[in-house]
Amino acid sequence: EVQLVESGGGLVQPGRSLRLSCSASGFTFDDYPMHWVRQAPGKGLEWVSGISWNSGTIGYAASVKGRFTISRDNAQKSLSLQMNSLRLEDSAIYYCVKEGQFLSAYFFDYWGQGTRVTVSS
Amino acid sequence: ETVLTQSPATLSVSPGESATVSCRASQSVKSNVAWYQQKPAQAPRLLIYAASTRAPGIPVRFSGSGSGTEFTLTISSLQSEDFAIYYCQHYNNWPSFTFGQGTILDMK
Numbered sequence: 281e282v283q284l285v286e287s288g289g290g291l292v293q294p295g296r297s298l299r300l301s302c303s304a305s306g307f308t309f310d311d312y313p314m315h316w317v318r319q320a321p322g323k324g325l326e327w328v329s330g331i332s333w334n335s336g337t338i339g340y341a342a343s344v345k346g347r348f349t350i351s352r353d354n355a356q357k358s359l360s361l362q363m364n365s366l367r368l369e370d371s372a373i374y375y376c377v378k379e380g381q382f383l384s385a386y387f388f389d390y391w392g393q394g395t396r397v398t399v400s401s
Numbered sequence: 402e403t404v405l406t407q408s409p410a411t412l413s414v415s416p417g418e419s420a421t422v423s424c425r426a427s428q429s430v431k432s433n434v435a436w437y438q439q440k441p442a443q444a445p446r447l448l449i450y451a452a453s454t455r456a457p458g459i460p461v462r463f464s465g466s467g468s469g470t471e472f473t474l475t476i477s478s479l480q481s482e483d484f485a486i487y488y489c490q491h492y493n494n495w496p497s498f499t500f501g502q503g504t505i506l507d508m509k
Binding site: 313315317324325326327329330331332337338339341375380382383384385386387388389390391392393394 | 431432433434435437439444445446447450451452454456488490492494495496497498499500501502503
């Protein structure tokens with residue numbers, strides 16, 4: 281059974297940093313790209329960042345580029361998101377997500393339960 | 402970047418009836434659209450990928466169709482557990498992904 285378990289969320293002041301982690305099990309972690317998706321309170325889903333299986337390709341949403349850094353440790357089957365210079369608008373539930381692929385279609389086939397980040401003074 | 406626009410924003414349907422959610426892409430995305438269901442206080446769940454392929458374990462009353470710029474998610478014979486928010490999704494230049502703004506399906 282695929283499991284994705286996020287940790288590291290919490291309350292943080294604007295301008296400070298936070299590091300999210302995701303522990304994966306139930307699948308061959310280093311075979312798949314991984315992503316972070318967030319959802320602000322009462323809002324829709326927003327893709328934040330993605331990383332290829334070997335960390336060779338990384339991407340960020342424009343809203344977090346230059347402030348957030350995604351990384352993975354295939355030996356530990358873990359995904360991380362280092363979030364610096366946090367803003368009020370970064371407050372959200374952050375989901376760790378496994379990517380699936382079928383032919384030329386890419387999608388998110390497994391989601392963690394999410395970790396809540398609240399940025400407030 | 403491709404923008405996905407869902408309609409309607411809210412859909413009120415009675416149990417047992419059918420519901421159709423639309424997703425329009427700002428440019429052709431071939432068949433590369435997925436659909437997700439999200440219930441309150443839960444993570445989203447994959448329903449459909451590649452426009453029309455049901456994910457494992459998804460009931461047959463969920464179906465997807467479309468290609469190019471127009472896509473639909475149809476839920477036939479609505480059950481009480483189907484009332485939720487639905488999102489469409491596409492990838493732009495990998496690894497960048499985009500979601501529609503969501504459609505609330507509520508009980509009439």
